[in-house]
Each structure stands twice: as structure tokens, then as C-alpha cells.
Amino acid sequence: MAITRETVLHVARLARLELEGDEVERMQRDLGNILGYMQQLSELPADGIAATAQVATECAPLRDDALIPSLDHELALAEAPRRGGGSFAVPGFVDE
């Protein structure tokens, strides 16, 4: 199955992945091969078959609605690559 360069770049943008150099061609080829194999699903007669998103949810217990301490603020920030004012700091993203 042929996947265009534009499709790879579009999907990479959606996934916030920058691809460098020959990575685009490599992914174009690999995605084409793998999606081609996956197309066998199209031959499967599946009309009226329910979709399985999750198994065994009927045994999933609900926990008590009780207040419990959450992660300590300082501990949550301990591994932050950059912090400021008791928060995670990031590059600007609002146009001034």
C-alpha cells in the first residue's frame, strides 16, 4: 500500500513528532508495508459485530469515595526539567 510523503508528515504533525532526514522515507516505506498487511481486516465480514474496547470491565471494582492525600507538590515537581514559581515552566505558547 502506497503512503505519500505528505501523509507521513501530516500524521507526524498530529503526533507532535519531528522526523529528520531519511526518517520520512523510512517511515513512508514501513507504514506502507504494515498498513498493507493490516488491510486484510477489510475482508473480515464484521457487520453487526460489537466492538471490543476493553475486556473484563464487569469485574472492575469502584473504590470508596473517600478523601486521600494526593502526590506531594514538591515531589511532583522534583523531576521537572525546568520549573518556576512552584510550577512546571514551558516556552511561551500564547501570541503577545
Added chain:
Amino acid sequence: MAKALDLPVAELAAAVKKGELSAAELARGALERIREKASLDAFLHVSEEPVLKAAAELDRRRAKGETLGALAGVPIAIKDALCTTDAPTTCASRILTRRGADGRPGNAAAGWRPPYDATAVARLRAADALLVGKTNMDEFAMGSSGENSAFGPAKNPLDPTRTPGGSSSGSAVAVAGGMSSASLGSDTGGSIRQPAAFCGIVGIKPSYGRVSRYGLVAFASSLDQIGPFARDVRSAAHVLQAIAGADARDSTAASVAVGDYAAACERDVRPLRIGLPEEYFAEGLDPEVAERVRAAVSRLEREGCAVRPVKLPHTRYGVATYYVVATAEASSNLARFDGVRFGLRVEPERGNLNAMYGATRDAGFGAEVKRRILLGTYVLSAGYYDAYYRKAQQARTLIRRDFEEAFRDVDVIAAPTAPMPAFRLGEKIDDPLAMYLADIYTLPASLAGIAGLTLPCGNTRARADRPALPVGLQLLAPAFGEEKLLTVAAAVERLCRS
């Protein structure tokens, strides 16, 4: 001490509890083995100081007359996908490391330090196990050979030119190489069963919901399960007993009662009916693997088990279904690795938040992880969702029904774990589709959420192009049927040794 390290888990713990073995000596012995076998690259991090400290504390408590836990003094290795407060956790990915002074992503030693232990890890600690270190793996558990580790592949102890399997490569090597008595891995599509088979040991993929995943770095949330590796069935059962059961921190950890796994290993196997699925003995299966698996099933039949054929007609859609579902879930789960709160961050000199996301994820993720994120994003994107994702979810229903149907007639299904014995490092690394097809026999059980186990059932014959290599027998039971699996596995272990 060398000999004590090779004892089954229950015997080792009993000897420590009685004071016949010291935990400190066991810890030192395991660390020594890990050093001796460093060239196998089983570990990304060895917890030397914490384990010696924990062992000394254990010996002190015993001297004071305290009763020790069920895994007292047992050296256990942990897959690096599980959070540990006393050791870095990287998932064998550069994105879970800090940047070095040179601005490049760090190595495993500069890994992320989680603020909490995974529940399975906390339960091992509570049972007084000695956690010796974090094991190598395919990056984010994506792979079938261990070669996708950002820090270099682990090697098969039986032949270091071969893969130990994956993704829990290092956890299998640690146990097969005698560096730990047991280990934890995670199995999303075969990542415990296949490496256990390739290394000639026992691996259990518990039913979906049997073990809490709290603190397991998520790959595909509807499939991921944590389970044990060990050198014999009873030892694996012993470790499963310690980690199984509901957990308030994971709503998918089921409220179903946990069985008595040690007792299950001693039960009579004869009333259990064994099913052989013809679809698992099809084209592409190594003839020697087929021969060993059939021989093991024949022994069960001679022992008195009824053996009958079963049909699992949608098996052939397993690989396509799995790689749609798993990559879709992974593309969503891995969105959290954005450089904001932990791990790697790459900030381009000029650029906004989006530029930081892109640069961080480009530098932090390896090729296979990027490939799966792209695939998952593609199958979920507008215009393709119905053709791929929805269709795969329907195929998943059909695969589940196949098993439900088969388990009306039999208690346990027996099949090969992998279509071939351990292949060479490098053999499939350039062909992702060929690598995916190596998982063909383990994926359906994951999609159905049922219980699985692999144990060695003999070796292939040595020949010019490969040495004698272990063959794994895969046993499958309905969800929460771990006890039946263990009854059959213990019988096979006895019959294959006699």
C-alpha cells in the same frame, strides 16, 4: 551460596526464614552473578546499595524473632517499565532520562526517579523480596527481540549471538542466567511468554485484571499485564501469589478472588481436558517446535488427560488486529512524554511550546516507538478510523468468541509459544513486519484478556546453523483460570523431566 541462589523460590524463602541462609549473603551472591554476567546486558541498573541495606535489615528482623514474608531474601529483578523509588525507571528510552552537560539525552543512570513504587513492586517489598535491579527491555515494551532498547540489546545466555526475545528481554536473561531467582515482566502481546520460551524458563501472563498495573508505564492499556518469570512452575506461582489481587489504585485490577497457586501446582491433572488448536500448527511453524509441543501434549494424554482438537478460526487476523489496537492505544498513552513534567526536554533556541514537543520527542524516542506512534495516529485519524480501528475492535470480539467457544469443550489450550526458537540478533531488525509476525501465537490471548503461561518442553536438536535451543509450550485458560494453567504446567514439567 552459588547453589542456594539456584534453589526454587519457596525453598529459598523457607531457608531464610529459618535462618539457614542469610539474606545479606544471598544479596551479595546475586550481585556477584550480575557482575560476572555483565556482558549479557540484562540490567540497566543494579541496586547494589539499596539491596544490601534491605538484606541487612531482613537479617536483623529475623534475629529479633520477627516473622518474615513469603519471599524473604529472594533476589528478584524488575523490568524497567515498573516504577521504583530506589532506582531509576527509563523503559529503555532516552525520553525518560535527563540531558547530560553536552545537551544530549542521558544514559540509563540519568533515568527518571519515580515518586512512587508500582503496586506489584510494593507487594514484592512487603513480602520481603530483595529487589536487585532494573532489567533491559525493548523501548516502551515495543519489540520482540530486546533490540529496540535505547541502551543496547540483552543477549540470550544460551547463545549470546541470539536474542533472548522481547520485550521483557532482560527479565528473562536475569532468571535464565541465574542472576535472580525470579523477575517481573510485562506482557502486552507476548512480552513475557516469548522471551521465557526463547530462554528456556517459565513465564506467566496473568489474565487481564489479575495484577494491578499501578506504576507500570502504560503501553496499550486494554492489553498490558504484569507477570513473573522463574526457572520452575512452582516458583513462578509463588511470585504470582504475592502480586495478584485487587488494588484501590487501579480500577482494572479485578475484584475476583485470588486462587491458591501453590496448591494448584499439586492437583491431579487427569480431569482436565486439553485442546489443540490446528490454526497454531500452520505454515511458518518450525517443524522441531511443532514436534516438541506435540510430544509434550502426548505425555499429558498418556497421563490420562483427554486431548481434543479445537478451532480458533480468527487466529489469522490476530497480528493485524493487535498492531492496530496496540499502536492506537500507544499513540495516545505516549502523548504524556512531552518534556514538560519529567524526563528529557529539548528546547530549540527559538521556538514555542510545539517546537519543544517536536524536538523532545524526536530526540527521545527510538525508531520503533516513532513507527508505532505514527501507525496509531494514522489508524485513529479521520477517514481511517472505521477501516482500521473499528474493524480491529470487531475482529477482537471475534477472537474472544473463538476462545469462549473452545473453552466450552476444553479446560486448557496447548500450543507453541513462538513459531521458532530464539533467532539471531539482527536477523529481523530491518523488517518490522517480520518481527511482528514472530508474535503470531501470543497475540490472540492478549486480545482476549485470558490467562497464559509458557514453560520449556524440550530442546531442538543441535545442527550446523544453530545450537540446541529451548522450545516453549504455551498453555491458555479462560480469564482468571490461572490455577488450571498451573496444574497442567506442573504436570508437564514433571513429565518432561522424567
